[in-house]
Amino acid sequence: MAFREYKIGCIMFGIALSTSMFVTIFLPGLDISRIGSTEEALKKQLTYGWESAFNYYDPFLLGKDKPIKVVLTKDPETGKPIDKTEAYVFTAGTHFPDGLTHDNIMGTKQLALSKSKGLLAQATEKRGGVFLVDVDVTTGVPYVEFATATKGWQVAATLKAADVRIHAGSGKTMFIREGCWWCHTLLPEETQDWQSFGRPPVTGDFNGESPTSFGSDRKGPDLLHVGSRNSSREWMTMHFFNPRLVQPHSIMPRFNYLWGKADINGKVIDRQKWDRDFMAYARGDTPYPPAVPIPARNSEARYIIDFVLNLK
Numbered sequence: 001m002a003f004r005e006y007k008i009g010c011i012m013f014g015i016a017l018s019t020s021m022f023v024t025i026f027l028p029g030l031d032i033s034r035i036g037s038t039e040e041a042l043k044k045q046l047t048y049g050w051e052s053a054f055n056y057y058d059p060f061l062l063g064k065d066k067p068i069k070v071v072l073t074k075d076p077e078t079g080k081p082i083d084k085t086e087a088y089v090f091t092a093g094t095h096f097p098d099g100l101t102h103d104n105i106m107g108t109k110q111l112a113l114s115k116s117k118g119l120l121a122q123a124t125e126k127r128g129g130v131f132l133v134d135v136d137v138t139t140g141v142p143y144v145e146f147a148t149a150t151k152g153w154q155v156a157a158t159l160k161a162a163d164v165r166i167h168a169g170s171g172k173t174m175f176i177r178e179g180c181w182w183c184h185t186l187l188p189e190e191t192q193d194w195q196s197f198g199r200p201p202v203t204g205d206f207n208g209e210s211p212t213s214f215g216s217d218r219k220g221p222d223l224l225h226v227g228s229r230n231s232s233r234e235w236m237t238m239h240f241f242n243p244r245l246v247q248p249h250s251i252m253p254r255f256n257y258l259w260g261k262a263d264i265n266g267k268v269i270d271r272q273k274w275d276r277d278f279m280a281y282a283r284g285d286t287p288y289p290p291a292v293p294i295p296a297r298n299s300e301a302r303y304i305i306d307f308v309l310n311l312k
């Protein structure tokens, strides 16, 4: 008898699993190919790269295998001044987001333009390269330009010419790993939310982004446009090191361990001493709080700060 129940159980489990697979994998695919990417979706994909959660290439969620967003004011090849341009640098071997590698994610018009004007077909993960997001002036359709083919922008030269490097792709991995989504959403709703947190996303904003990390519920503010209302790197740095420095009653945890061992100048960070000094300040024994170390260039703190400041 017991074996019969076991068999029924297995069948029920099989049906449940295949239905949920069908719903989660196949159905969204239908919508996505019909709707087509917005400019926002193309930018997000090129900022975050492929799969920001647990995956084969970054099993410990260290922020590996991610593109670097850069801001350029001069042409990396010729050195001539250009209008401020955001570019997305994929070093050789960095995996491309799904929208660039699967034909039915980006949208028909977007893909056609990316291939004809953007020379996207020439891009390979093995060699990497530099990408831009453009909008076609006559049709208003956004598309991806493979600047390594169209303008000859190489990875090394572009990184060298960059005024700013933004590690928002690795930062998104931190956002997921650290569970920021337990307290923060990335989804303003179509309600009064709009007034405080900004424009709610539209359907085409999510093509090819994985995972979308909408968040579950809110104990803190929505962060989808946080970089537009607070663009201060200094404030963010203090707030992540210890939120109580800038918001005395904040319930947000400290993320000072993301700084790693040493600051940007290689000076070892003594967290215990910092906490003692901070408590002395909180009691009123000292007039100023201790200074917050500036995170090292490739530290996880730098990644998460780049991520939030890039949420415009």
Ligand code: HEC
Binding pocket: 174, 175, 178, 179, 180, 181, 182, 183, 184, 219, 220, 221, 223, 226, 230, 243, 247, 250, 251, 252, 253, 255, 304, 308
């Ligand atoms: C326990 C809940 C909790 C967690 C976990 C949490 N936060 Fe917060 N966060 C808050 C609360 C509450 C506030 C509002 C008070 C404040 O500013 O500290 C806030 C504020 C913020 C702000 C400023 C928002 C604004 O509108 O100016 C940012 C940015 C932020 N959090 C980012 C993060 C990131 C990134 C993580 C993950 C590394 C994270 N938080 C984890 C609760 C949380």
